[in-house]
Structure formats: C-alpha cells, structure tokens
Amino acid sequence: MMTSTSLVYLIALPLAGSAILLLAGRRSDKWGHLLATALSASSFFVGLYQLSLMVGRTNSDRPVTQKLFEWISVGTFKIDASLMLDQLSICFVLLITGVGTLIHIYSISYMSHDPDRRRFFAFLNLFIAAMLLLVLGDSYLNLYVGWEGVGLASYLLIGFWNQKPAYATASKKAFVMNRIGDMGLSFAIMIAFATMGTVSFSGVKEAAGHTSTAALTGIGIMLLVAATGKSAQFPLQAWLGDAMAGPTPVSALIHAATMVTAGVYLITRSNFIFDAAPTAQLLVVIVGAITLMFGALIGTAKDDIKKALAASTMSQIGYMILGAGLGPVGYAFAIMHLLTHGFFKAGMFLGAGSVMHGMNDEVNMRKYGALRKFMPITFATFGLGYLAILGVPPFAGFYSKDMIIETAFNSGGAKGIILGCVTLLGAGITAFYMTRVMILTFTGKSRWDEEAHPHESPWLMWLPMAILAIGSVTSGYLLSHGDTLVNWLSPLFVNHGERAELLSPVVVSGLALAMVAIGVAIAFVKYSRNEVAAVAPTDVSIFTTIARQDLLQDRFNEAVFMQPGQALTAVLVKTDEAVIDGAVRGVGRIALGSGSALRGIQTGFVRSYAALILIGAVALIAAIWVVTQ
Amino acid sequence: MNAANYLYLSALLFTIGAVGVVVRRNAIVVFMCIELMLNAANLSFVTFSRINGDLNGQVIAFFTMVVAACEVVVGLAIIVTIYRSRRSASIDDASLLKR
Amino acid sequence: MIDLALQVGQTAAPEATLFWILAPLSVVAALGMLLVKKAVHSAILMAFVMIALAIFYIAQGAPFLGIVQVVVYTGAVMMLFLFILMLVGVDSSDSLTETIRGLRPIAIIGAVGFGGLMVSLLARATLGRNAVGVEAVNADGNVQGIANLLFSTYVWPFEVVSALLITAALGSMVLAHHHRIQTRPTQRELSIQRFRSGSLANAAGLPAPGVFARHNAVDVPALLPDGTAAAASINASLKARGDVLNSSAFELGTVDTSAGEEK
Amino acid sequence: MNWLTLLMVLPLIGSVALAVLPKENEKLVKQVALASTLVVMGATIAMAVGFQRDNIELQFVEKYAWIPSFGINYALGVDGLALVLILMSTILAPVVVLAGWNESQGGRWSVKTFYILILVLETMMIGVFAATDVFLFYVIFEAMLIPVYFLIGGYGSGERSAAAVKFLIYSLFGGLMMLASIIALYVMSGAQGGHTFDLAALSQLQMSSMTQNLLFLGFFIAFAIKAPLWPLHTWLPDAAESATPGTSVLLLGVLDKVGTFGMIRYCLTLFPDASKTFTPVILVLAVISIIYGAILAIGQRDLKRLIAFTSISHFGFITLGIFAMTSQGYSGAALYMFNHGFSTAALFLVGGWMISRRGSSTISDFGGLQRITPVMAWMFFLAGMSSLALPGMSSFVSEFLVLVGTFTRYPVHAVIATFGIVLAALYILIPVQKALHGPTTPGNENLSDLNLREKIAIAPVMAIIIVLGFYPAPLLNVINPAATHVIAQLGFSDPAPTSGGK
C-alpha cells in the first residue's frame, strides 16, 4: 500500500484549531471563528488534493496510509497510530470537511450573538478532527478513538447551552447512550483480537477468511450495536431527538450529515465481516428496517421542526443501514444515500436554523406558517432539499433511495418482499411528514407569536444553504451516473456477481413515486385544507399521542433501565453503608462488647481473683488428670 | 500405714487452705489460710524428704518457714495499715479498684 | 511399676496410730477454720493444725523442723497473728453468708475438684524407686545434717534470706512507724491553750473515760442514766453560792450536740 | 551512585530543613517543601533516564545488611513497574504541594508539621516501591500509615479522626495478616537454606500448596485492603471524604497503588501457584469492584466520596488486569496504576478547589460553575473524561489494554467489566451536569476561577494525561519487559488467536 505524508494534516489542522481556540481563551474571541473556518476549509482542500492524487492512480493503488507512530504495543497487541485513506474514506473526508466548512461559514453568522462563539468553533473543529480520525483510522482501535472523540464533541455541542438543565440532560443522555454503543465496539475489538490477533482493518479482512462464523457473527453483532448507538438506530435511538438541544448548525453537521452516519461507515468498512456472517447481516437489515419505520412514524407527529428533521434523519439512516445490510450490492448505495442525505438533510437543517433565526429561535412549527414570503431563499433551499428527500426525480434522493428500495426488493425471497415493502412504505411516510413540515412552515396562514418579525437570513447563512441545495439537486445524478460511486468503491467490496432481479428499476421507481404521491396527498389534505392549530390539539388518536412521545422510547428506557438502575443504586448505597460497612463496624462492636463483658471478671474482690486462680489450678490438674489417665 | 498418707493429708490441707482464701472475708483469716497452704506444702516436703532419703526437703521446709515469717510480717503490716484506714478487716470492703 | 502408695515406708504401728488420730483431727480443725465465725477461733484451730504437723514432722524424722514449727511458727508467727487479731478487734466475727454472687458454687467446685483431683492423681503417681527413709541421713543427727546442707550447699540462699528479713523489717517500719512531725505539746502547753481558747466551758477538759457525762466542770451536774441531771453531783457550797449552771443543756433529749464539741 | 537511597534521603533532608524553620513563616515553609519535592522529582527523572529498559533485571540495586541475625537487608532495586510508580509518586508530590498550598491551614497542627509529614511520606512512598527485601517492604508498608493517619486526622475535615482511625485499623489488620505470612516465609526460608527476606530467594521456596494458599491470602488481604477491593473497601470513601485533597491524592494515587503493586511484586512472585488457584475468586472480586464501585459512585451525594468510589472501580480494573495473566492485562494494569494516579489527582485537586471555594462538598450545592469559573470547570471536566477513560486520555490506553488482555483469557469477566465504561460515563457526567451545567445556583455566584498557582499545578497533570493518551510508548516500553518477564515466570503466555490470524 502506498504511503502518504500528508494525511495527518487532514486531522491536524482542525485539531490545532480547536486547541488554539480553547487554550487561547477569550483572547481569540475576535478571530477564532475565522481561524476555525479557515482550518476546516484547508482540511477540505487537503482532502481534495488527496482525491486528485487518488483519482490519478489505478484502483489497487488508490488507498494510501501514513504511519505516525507506534501507539500501543504490548505483546501481540500492536496498534500503530496510523491513518489510511481509501476510496471509502475519501468520500467521508470530503463530506465531513466540505459540509463541515459550509457549516462553519453558516455558524459565523448564526452564532454571532453568542458570547461563546469561539468555544463553539473550537468544538466544531474538534468534531471535524475526531470525525476525520474516525474515517481515517486504519484499525478498529484508531477508529474507536475517533468514534468516542465525535461522541465527546457531540456531547459538548449538544450541551453548548448547558445552562439550560434540559439541554445539559440531553447532552448527557447522548453521551451515555453512545457509550453503550461504544461498549459494543469495544467488544468487537476484543473478540477480533482474541480470535484473529489483530484489530487493523487489513489484518481483520485477511483473517476473516479463516475465522469461525461464530466469532465473525459476534464481531458483527457488536459492530452493529456500536452502529446503533452512534447512528441512533433502534434500540439506541432515543438520544437523537433530544440532541436537537444543540445549536442548529450542530444538528446539521453532526446529527444529520456526518456523525450519525458513522454507523453506516462502520458497517460498510467491516463489509468483510458482515459478508461472512449472514446472521449479523440479517440483524443489520432488521435494525435498519425497524429504525426506518420508527423514525418515520415519529416524524409524522413532531411539531418541533428540528425534532421532525431528526426523526427523518433517523429514518433515512435506517435506509442506509438497511442498504449496508444488504451485502455487497447494498454498500455502495448506502454510501450514496449517505452522501446525498448529507447534502439535503444538512441543507434542510440549515434551513430550519434560518427559520429559527428569523423567528426568535421558535422551533414549534405550529407557530410558523406563511414564511415562504418572508424567507424566500430559505424556502427555496429547503424546498429543494424536500424534493430530494422525497426522491422526486431528478433530485439526489431519487437516485440513492430508489437504489436501496430496489436492492431491498431484489435481496431475494420473503426477506426481499418484506424489506421492499417496508422501504416503500417508509418512502410514503417520509413524503407525508416532510410535506407536513413544508406546509406547516412555509404555507398557510401565519400563526406567529406577537414578537416575531420573520426576515431572511444574512448571506453568510444562506450561501451555505444554497451550496447544499445545489448538492441536493445534483449529487444523486453525479454519483450514480455511470455508476461512478459504485465503481469507485467496488475494489473495497467482494463482488458477488449478478444480483437476482425481482422488480425492474422502473417498476420500483414507479412504485416509490406512487407512494410518495400518496404521502404528499394525505399531508396536503390534512394540513393544507384544514386550519392548523397554533397549539397542538390534545384530542388526538392514541397513535398520535404515542408518536409524539417518540413511540414511548423514553418511557421504555425509563421504566426498564433508569428506574431499576436508580433503585439498584439506592439499594446498593444503603447496603454498602449498612451491610458491608456494618459488618466491619459489627466486628468492632463485638470486640468492644466482649471486652466489656470480660471486664466483668474483674470484680474488684480479692476472693474472686483467688477463685479464678483456684479454677485455673483445677483446670490445669484436670488436664493432667486427663493426660495421665 | 504408709508415708503416702501424709501426701494425701497434705493435699487435703492445701485444698482446705486454698478454699479458705476464697470463702473467708476476714483478711487475717485469709492470710492464715495461706499459711495453712504453706504448712501443707511443708508437710509434703518433709514426707518427700523421707521418701527420697535426703534432707533437702527439710531444708526447703526450713526456708519456707523463714520466708513465711517474713511474709507474715509484711502481710500483717499491710493488713493493719488497711485496717487503720478503713476500720475494717474485711477484704471485700477493699474493692475500689475494679473492672 | 512400684506404686507410690505401696512401698514408701511401711511404718510401725505407733506412727500409724498417731497419724490416724491426728490427721482426721487436723483436717477437721482446718475445716473448722473455714467454718467458724470468729477469727480468733480460726487462729486457735490453725495453731492446732500446726502443732499436729509438728508432730508429724517429728514422726517423719525431722525433729528439728518439728521443734522449729512449734517454737517459731506456732509460737511466734501465730502469736503475731493473734496480736493483730487483738488489734483489729478480737470480737470481730465474720458472717459466713456469701455476698459475692456465684462465688459459693465456684468455691465448692474448686474444693471438690481440687481435692478430688489431687487425691486421685496422687493415687496414680508412681515413683519408680523405693522409699529410702531418713534414717541414714539422720545418722549424724538431724540438726547436724540440716546444718551441713544449710551452711555449705545452700549458703547462698541462706545469706540471701537475710536480705528478706531486712526487707520485712524495713517494710513493717515504713508502714507502721509514725515520725513526729511536730513536737507533742506538753501538758502545760495544753492547759494554757485550753484556758486561753476563749470559752471557759472547755477549761475543765473532758470527763475521764467511763464517766457518763458530757462535761467535766465542777459547776455542771452529772447526768443520771436516764439522762437527767444528778443533783447530788454538785458540791453543796457551789449550790449554796448559786454558781450552778443550768444543766438542761446537757440533758438527754435536749442535748445540743454541738455543745460538747465546742472548742 | 545510590540513586534510590538518594531519592529517599532527599525528602528527609527537606523535612529536617523544615523542622528547623520557624513555624510562623508559613510561606517559607511551603517554599522549602515545594523545592524539596521538585528536587526529588528532578532526581527521579535523572535516574529514570539511566534506566535500561530492555534489561529485565532489577536496576539501581543496593544492598546492605540491616539486621543480619534475621537475614534482613536494606535492599533496593527497581524494575520497570517500580520505576514507573516511583516516577508517578515523585511527580505527584510537588503537584500536591503546589495545588494544596493552603490546605494545610486550619489543621490541628502547624503548616510546618503538614509538610514534614508529606515529605516523610514521600520518602516512604519511594522506599515501598523500591524495596526488594520483604521485611523492608513490610516495614515501610506499615510505617507509611502513620504520616497518612496524621495527615487525615490532623488536617482533614468532617469526621476526620474517625476516618483516620478506620483507615488505620483496616490497614493494620491487613498488615498483620501479611506479617503472619511474612513470618511463615521467614521460617520456611530458615528451614531451606538460611533465613532471608530476599524476594528472589523467597520466591524459590518449596512449600505445600496449602501453605502457599494461606500465605498468599495473608499477603493478598493486606493488598486488597490497600487497593480497596470489594468488600474491603469501606474505609476508603470515609478517608477520602475527610482527608484534604492533597492527602487524598497521595492516599488514592500512591498509597493504594502499593496494594496493586504488592499483588504483582509479592503475591505473584512469591506464590505463583496460589495466585493461579485464587485467580477465579479474585477476578470475580475485581469485576464486582468495577461494577459496584461505579454504581456506588453514581449514588453518592458527596463529591469526594464519589471520587473515592470511582477509584474503587478503577482498582477493580487494575486487579483484573493483573490476574488476567496476559501481557496486555499486566501492562495495562501497570500503566493504569500510573494513569490513575494522575487522573485521580486531577479529580481530587480540582474537586478540592471547588469544595474549598464553595465550602461544601455536596454535589447539589454546586451549579452552573461553567459560567462562573470556566477554567476550573474545564479542568474538572477533563479530569472526569480521564476518569471515564475517554480515548485520547492516558487512562483509555490502560483500560483498554486491561480489557483486551482479560478478554483473551476470561471473556466473561471482560464483558461484564466493560459495562463499567457505561457506568463511568454516568458517574462522571452526573456530577458534571449537576455542578458545572445548568443555571448558576445561589451560593456559587461569587466563586473565583483558578489562580495562576493552581493553573501551574494542574497543568503538568493534564499534560501527562493527554500526552500519554496519545503516546504511551515511553511508559509501555519500560513496563513491557517486566510484564513479559513476570507472565513468563508464572508459566503463562498470551493466548494465541483462536483462528490463528497474524
């Protein structure tokens, strides 16, 4: 494999930015955001440079590595701090740095009134660095560092306004649930090391061939657990909605475009494991399918624009995971959807941010309405993103989502039919709730609060939105035209030859569009025809209630984990005090008590003492009497 | 009749003396009981001297008497002192120090 | 195996007779020491036991010890005991009720256990050699034999015992000797003090021992056993001169207890 | 050059110097104390430079007869593990002195006495790791209790004397168990070729497995009390709650390491067979400690107690790594000892500053510190991240090594232990949220941020935590040869990958 000396700059530049901003403190308030943006951008350019180099090489020579230093080396457990850039990572590098830079730019304006803007940029840079490390690490352990690094950055950014207790709680929840996923990754690494003796991607790939299916299944399931945590997949999805507590650019970058897709990266990256572990792969698909529906259903009931988008994200990542679970044919489509999603969802989040910016940070869509006239650019960019997510041709989502639906149908047997139906249904629901968002936000009558003075955002904010909108429109076509992405990535995946074809692409597209149309129509009927209440009605069906409560995910967690956990903690704290320490104190008390009791022998009477001596003498001669028997 | 009977007698007297120390309250009587024990021991010495056919036992008995005399002097001095302080010769009264 | 009881000195009948008479008596006397209430009786019984032992010593070929036992132990040491008993109060008698809880059973168990076990053990004991008897070593005389040992082999402990005797003497001195810290006031000084003490009531001093009165002055009537003043105890001339003090202050029942102890 | 003796003598010289200083000039006293600890640190680093890291023999060996009639020598020497721990101790000492500049005030005795105790303790800390004579080790092991006892009881807060007594009684009990074993070893050595306390010689003793098991227990109980292992841990929260932060750092950071160090140095070396016999039990205890300590930490209301319970969890990891009998586990445990010293130091010191400013150690009394005292809040957060073993922090490397090393041989234990990392997130983030986040609560509005001295004190700790997180090689290179050596001596080799991969 070729080596490179410049990979490190990808990470080092934003990391340095973060360090400088944090250490310099208030002194860098004036220029900190500019530096951070510049560094992020330069990282993007390094990425572009690497892409250009990579494109110039043949398929087999495209991956490059850079060994920085020996990180951990104990016995056979040798981990180098070393980076690897291949066709898959470069996609992510460009997405992260590209979208990241745009969001930096956006944030300059969006956060301009926040006294802690510098800190925000430091965290953003930290996130970029960590995320790059995640995708550049050449072993699972290096990935793990980035994996937890993005978790940290996410925690810091969700809790950026942690003076609000709810936000602080949200950040903690995100971190803890992510840690559960991280634990899965730890297990995967441990199993890999125990069975294969290595945790580098190349090593594991090589060893996967002669490793037992059981071990591979174990690794696969654990990787899936990790992915569910990071990518907010069922059953570790609950944190994502609350994560919207962070500033909107954060939601766009971390909780839409990049970090939450790390699970997809992980599964794709570990294709050699899942390919050899069908059970694990099946689980991936199931998780994807469940989450897809789960997110979509939540999305239908949310009035908070960011939470609706978050639910959508969850659902879309469900698509990706499902795609990745479909094996070699699905990986590229999953990645493709990931990239297109990165554009349109980031764009929509920024749009939402723009709306909020204009609406005094109001997030309740029921208090929007008729914003189309006041925020034309936002409406336009958001609308393009909307079309993309719906999968309306020729917008980006059409290419990527249809591919996944098609692959799902074609994965064979009952599985194929079920998955195909689920994905189709998901597309329909997606159309419904996204249309709902559009209608509630931009059309109809205004339902604003009195103080609201909606206005269009400054150019620093709409420019990134516009660029992302362009991406939402074009990226699908660019990536799928001539199977560009599929071919680009194909050297990484084992090719299983021709796929069986259940339904032709045209049929799938038709079905999908039909579903979308139905969804749009229902939404239109429901929200455009009728007056929308500014306050959420309470006399709604049980399903809506449940959906509003995120399908009871929090209640479930609370009842099953938190409350028993808190009870256990309380019991153990008492036990420690009463039983364990009590036992120790009891020993002390026994000693003291027996001491006091034995004191009783010391009556103070000479005659008692003499009696004691006499008894002692009797005991001695009694012993003699016994031994001389 | 054999010499061992003296040993039995000695053991009995010793026992009586020892028990006397436990049961009697008058310090002087208690002390006399101790003297009885010493006398019992002396009887054993003399008897063993006879059995062993040497005079060492008798010498010890003699020493015992001397030592006992000294002990009596000291002991009675202490008892008298206590009596003068407390106006009581009962050893049960001397139980300030305990536990 | 030669039983201790078997071989050690089958002695002549007279000694046996002596033993069987005196031994039970001495045991009874010893028990008596425990059971009599009066300390003096205990002392007498103790003396009896000692003399019985002295006789046994002599019977067993230790005449020197027997004599010493009588002269020194019984004669001197026991007399010392009796002296002290006198000092402490010869009438003092012990209640034999046990006041310390649980001690009586312990004493009984101790007595039975100790005595029983000792007797039983002695019955088991064997020496593995024959009794020799002291006739041989007493051939030159018992006193000479003992002296020989005492002044050669045991000269060191013998000398050291002297230190013990000095200790005893010194010790009893320490505990009993009163040094005069102030000189004892003379009769004259006492008289002067009495008369100058302010109240003439004290000038006459206290009545002599045995006199049933609370005051010694001639002008105060004596008290009769029923506590009333005895008119006959006052000199007629004093009575005539009317110098008689009112005795009501000294009568029983109206006694002012502080009067007699007035300085 | 007698490096180790020099290291031990230097603090003593410092303490003598302090003793002659006037009690009233507290500033001078502190400066001299700081200077002494800095000199010792410098000397230690100078010594460490000369350490040959591939040499598995003991280095800087010194040996003088001490009590010849018992075969007792004043024998010192270090291997990689001991060197690392001595390094940790001597680096922490100046940090503690500087960080706790004012914590000696308000004690029962003078400031001077405080620093004399600290310096005497430093001598013993070095000695306990450097001793290669079992008797010498024991002497220092026990004697160390005295200065700590007075430091807790004299300068702590709250129920300080009760806590000090509890600490001392627990430790003495353990020490006496060990003494019984040491006596048995000594006697056996006498029967097998002459009385000795030389560690190497004692490890050659022949003994029945029953004897070995009992003697092992004697040592192990002492060490399990020291490095509190469930269920012998209850003294630690009390002690940590009452002690000054600096004392707590030395107590948890250094003294408790003697327990885990002892398990390696003495339990494994002297009783290899018994170690194997008891491994299943110990591993279970270790895992319980990890989970139990973490859960209890979550349930604490007092910041210092919380930190103490996190340490119990961490010591569980260390013990797990030691008895996993793999090179990763062992090296991980050794590195963990070092890292835990610093992460606990960071937590205690920053926590201590928070507490002294607020005048309360109850977590719920704090609130919104991030807005008021950002630097202090960040330092606490970083310390917490180090405690929960975030990658990039030194503790991650060690914790992961322990888990990986354990997994290869005892997968079930490792899996349960790994749940500890989730609990760790909770026990750190809960106090972070309560104390640092949220609105600023009454009583916290006027807290001052870290001053320059405090920043200087905490900076090296943070630097070590982060640098070693990314580049632990300097330490691992020193530890690894010792690890391989010990594991090999016990007749273990790392389990081969089950699928025969690379």
Next chain:
Amino acid sequence: MTFTAPVLNYTLLSPILILLGGALIGVLVEAFVSKALRSIVQLSLTVGTLVLSLAQVWRIHNETSMSAAMGSVIIDGPAILLQASILIISIISIFLFADTDHFTALAAALPGSEEERHSLETGNQVTEVYPLTLFAISGMMLFPIASDLITLFVALEMLSLPLYLMAGLSRRRRLASQEAALKYFLLGAFSSAFFLFGMAYLYGYSASITYAGIRESVVGGSGNDVLLLIGIAFLSIGLLFKVGAVPFHAWSPDVYQGAPTPITGFMAAATKVAAFGAMLRIYYTVFANAQWSWTPLLSVIAIITMLFGSLVAIAQRDVKRMLAYSSIAHAGFLLAGVIALNKAGLEASIFYLFAYGVATVGAFAVVTLVRDSSGEVTDLNRWKGLGKRSPWVAATFAGFLLAFAGIPLTSGFIGKFSIFSAAYESGAKGVVFAGVLSSAIAAFFYIRVIVLMFFTDATQDGTSVQLPSALTRATLVISIAITIALGVYPAPLLNVISNLSTFIR
C-alpha cells in the same frame, strides 16, 4: 558426715552483692541521714549502686559458671542479658521515683488525717522506697539465675515483698493504693503457696531440688509423670501469676492502677523481665524434655492471655488499667517465646523483654506527667487534646503506644516479629495466629488513645502536663530513644543477644 566449706565466686555474684550492699547502706541512711538530705542521698546511692552493678555485669559478660554459689546460681549468657536488662530498666525507672510527688510522706498516717496533712506539708516522701527497690532488684536479678528451687523461691519472695509494700505507698488516693498492696500481697502469697507446693512435687518426683537434678529425672525418670506434671503445673501457676497470664492475671489491673505510677512502671517492666527470665530458664532447661506436656497447656494460656488482654483493654477508661491489660496481652506474646523452645525463641524473648520493659517504663513516665491539682489524671477522657497542649509529651506517649502495637520502626515491631517467627518455627502456628489477631485488636485501643490525644479537642478541666523534671525527662528521652533505635537498627543488640543467649545446663 563431713562439712564442705562453701566456696562462693564473689566476682560472679557481685552484681547482686553490690545491690544488696547498696540496699543495706540505704537502710543505714534512713537511720542516720537527716530527712532533708535523705532523698538526694538515697537517689544517688541507688543510681550509683545500679550503675556499679551494671558495670559489674558488663565485666563478667563473657563468663559462664554453674558453681558460682555452690550450684545455687548459674551465670551464663542469658543470665547476663537478663540482669543487664533488669538493671537498665531499673535505672531509668529510678529516675521517676525521685520526683517528690509520687510517694506518701508518711505511710503510717491515716488517709485524710491531720497527721497526713502535716506530713505532706513537709514535702518529704518515704525514702525507704530506695532500699526496698534495691532489695527487689536484687531479687529480680537472682530470680532468673537461680538454679535450685530454694534459691528460686527465696528470690521470688525477695522480689515480691518489697513490691507488695511499695504498691501501698502512693501519695494520692491512698485507700486505693493500700488496697492494691493488700490485693497484691494476698494473691501473691496465695500463688507462691502454689509455687511452693509445685516445688514439693518436683522434689518428690526427682529427689533433687537442683535444676540439673530435676532435668536428669525428666530426661530419664523411672516413675510415671504424675508428680512431675503436678509440679510443673503448680510451679507454673506461681510464675504465670508473676507475669500476669490469664487466669492468674486478675491482680495486675488493680495493682497497676492503685500503685504509685513509678512503682507500676518499674514493676510492670522489671518484674516481667525477671519472671520471664526465670521461666525461660526453667522451661528451656529443666522441663525441655517434658515439652509434650506443657506446650499445649501453655499455648492455650498464651492464646487466652493475648486475646483477653487485648479485648478487655478496649473497654478501659483509665490509662493505667489500659496499660495493665496491654501488659497482660504482652505477657501472652512473651509466652509464645517460651513455647517456641528454640534458640530463636530465647533470643526473641530477651529482646522483647528488654524492648517492652523500656517502653513500659517510658509510658508510665508519661502517665506521671499528666496531672491536675489533685495529682495524676489517669482517666482517659481527660487526656483529650493532650497533643495540643504538649505535643512532645503526647508524641512520646504515642511512640510508646505504637511500640506496644508493634508498628514498624519501633522496637515493639522487631520484638513481635522475632517472637512470632520463633514460635512459628517451633510449629506453634495457632499461637502465632492468635497473636496476630490480638495485635489487630490491640491496635484498636492504642490508636484510640492516640486519637484522644491528638484528634479530640480538650475539655477545660484543669488537666495539664507537668513540665518534666530533669530526671523524668531523662527517663523519657532514654526510653523513647531506645524504643526507636531498636526499631530502626536493632542489629547490634540482636547480635549481642544472639552471641550470648545459650543456656548452660
């Protein structure tokens, strides 16, 4: 019958003879020297005598002899070591006697009487304690070197009688002091009756009253062992009484508490050396071959003693009583050395005796310093905050307590270690285990006192620490110095002990 003129080796006996001479001069001083001068004359005389005696012990330290006094005494290494220990302990405790405040001025005066008050006003105290002490010390010196039963018995009485007397001479709380004397005396006499009875059976068993003769019978006796065993049992009662082993310990707390503190210190330290010295000689030489019979019994007693002493000490509220129970526990530890029955055990016991003795004197010296207007304060609750008021005194006391607790770097640790290892070596593992366990229990109350002194705030009740006089200070300094020196570098003393400690027989 021929009379062999006795030959005494006066050189070897000289340490004792010097003491006896000094005591006699002391008696004469009482008679002829004016009251004002007596105190200082007696003190210098006593110290001089002791030092001279110690010098004499040093001069003969390489000698061994079985015939120094017609076979009545044995001079050998252990004898020298024990005698030297007794003398050193005596010297440092004598310094304590000199402070005027310990002994009554007039023992014969009734407590609370006018006479007593007058006598106290003179500021004198009974100076007879000096010759009495010298007599006691000579008894103690003789006790461990005696080699026949007569000498043993005489020595026992010689060391006991003066102690009985001195226990009653306290200046304050005289009723308690006299009670202590009475109890000590009655129980002491009671136990010596047992001792004597045991001697009778040993004589009956072996037809000899010399150690050598008895030993010969033990090795190759012809009869059965009943008489021997009874003899050993009763003799042991006498010895165990002196060392304060359970159940023959009951006197010691009361006597320790009631006696004047300097006497308590002297008694606790020196008597233990003497009694254990004798015990070691008897068990190591005379009864060594009947080991099977007495080791189990002694082990049980040792275990009970350790545990009892430690447990009861926890519940004590009076410092002197606490030290008394602690000394009971230590008697148990020392019994482990007797049980060991090997050279290591002998060495360890001698070391322990010396170390413990010195620390004990030191500890009681501190007790003499803590006072209020009516004398010593022994109630532990009133020792609160002592560390604040007089840190040095408190620290010294803490040092002694740590030595008692067997904390390393104090003499107590080396002692405990050596004695337990010797016992373990001989297979007495149960005793060692009980020892370790009771050490743990014991640590509890030693530490409690340290807590009281250092970590508890003082109550305002007039308790204060008297500034130590030069002599008391000397006692304190010497004893703490020895305690720590023996903890840090015991090698020289251990070497000396090792070279010397072989019993000749």
